[in-house]
Amino acid sequence: MEMEYQLKGPYLIIRVGRELDHHQAERIRRTMEKISREREIRHIIFDFSETTFMDSSGVGMLISRYRDLSxxxxxxxxxxxxxxxxxxxxxxxxxxxxxxxxxxxxxxxxQE
Structure with missing residues (x-):
């Protein structure tokens, strides 16, 4: 499964896909920037339920999104x-x- 997204109220839900590597992290970043130009996004949920691999590019992208939104x-x-x-x-x-x-x-x- 490739990355998919869904808007639910003030939430942007990103279904990450099987791998979160450099290419996927860049795709997610571009998608979030495009959506942010059209809507004010205050909360992002990353859905990792299908993800079996993540590298440092994914970590960097998550930290960047955290920093920007916080x-x-x-x-x-x-x-x-x-x-x-x-x-x-x-x-x-x-x-x-x-x-x-x-x-x-x-x-x-x-719930946690």
């Missing part, structure tokens, strides 16, 4: 994080700045 009072969170991505979240320190939920719907229900 400066204007927005949030970035992740859902459906599997073991491979979870390990990278801990090694890189992403777990300290990006809240992780079991599923996308948990974000809207306030």
């Amino acid at each position: 400066m204007c009072g927005g949030t970035v969170c992740a859902a459906g994080v599997g073991p491979v991505v979870e390990k990278l979240f801990y090694v890189s320190g992403l777990h300290k700045i990006i809240r992780v939920y079991s599923e996308v719907e948990d974000v809207f229900n306030g």
Whole structure:
């Protein structure tokens, strides 16, 4: 599955796809910039439920989105994080700045 997105109220939900490498990170960045020109996005949910690989480009893209949104009072969170991505979240320190939920719907229900 390739990257897909969905708008749900003030939330942009990004379904990352199987791999979050340099090419995919750039695709996501361009998509978010395009959407941001058309709508004010304050919250992004990254859905990693299909993701089996992520490299440092993905980590950098997530940090960049976090930095941009947190400066204007927005949030970035992740859902459906599997073991491979979870390990990278801990090694890189992403777990300290990006809240992780079991599923996308948990974000809207306030569950962790």
